[in-house]
Amino acid sequence: QFPDLTLEIYGHTDAFGSVAYNQRLSENRANETYDYFADKGVTQDQLVITGFSELQPIDSNDNGSGRQNNRRVEFRLVKDGRVLIQSIP
Numbered sequence: 001q002f003p004d005l006t007l008e009i010y011g012h013t014d015a016f017g018s019v020a021y022n023q024r025l026s027e028n029r030a031n032e033t034y035d036y037f038a039d040k041g042v043t044q045d046q047l048v049i050t051g052f053s054e055l056q057p058i059d060s061n062d063n064g065s066g067r068q069n070n071r072r073v074e075f076r077l078v079k080d081g082r083v084l085i086q087s088i089p
Contacts, residue, residue, distance in 0.1 A: 005084075008048045008076040009033045014067035015054040026051030033073050058089045 011030030013022040030049035037047055060066035069089070077085040 003043070003046070004079055006046050006048060006078045007037060007042065008050070008078060009037075010074040010076075011049070011051045012056055012058075012070060012072050012074065013054050014070040015057065015061035016067060019053050019055075022053040023051055026053050029071075029073055 009030045011026035011028070011033070013026045013029070015022070017025070027049070028051075030051050034047050034049050038044065054061070054070070057066075057070045058072075059069035061070060072089055074089060075085075075087045076083050
């Protein structure tokens, strides 16, 4: 419906486990979200995924609630290289 828009999907994890494990986990998290939007009819060329592993925490990894906050998926809606909407964790 909106071919000039791109949805960027970013997967994140907490710091539990190795960076390599968390990289795969963050990519899997982003891929699951990608699949959801693809199933809803968003075309593949409009979806971009990136896994950030544990490298962009928004909270402490020293407690359960902080780790839970770090396990997330973020979005950016982009048009012509300009961010229109960005999710706020």
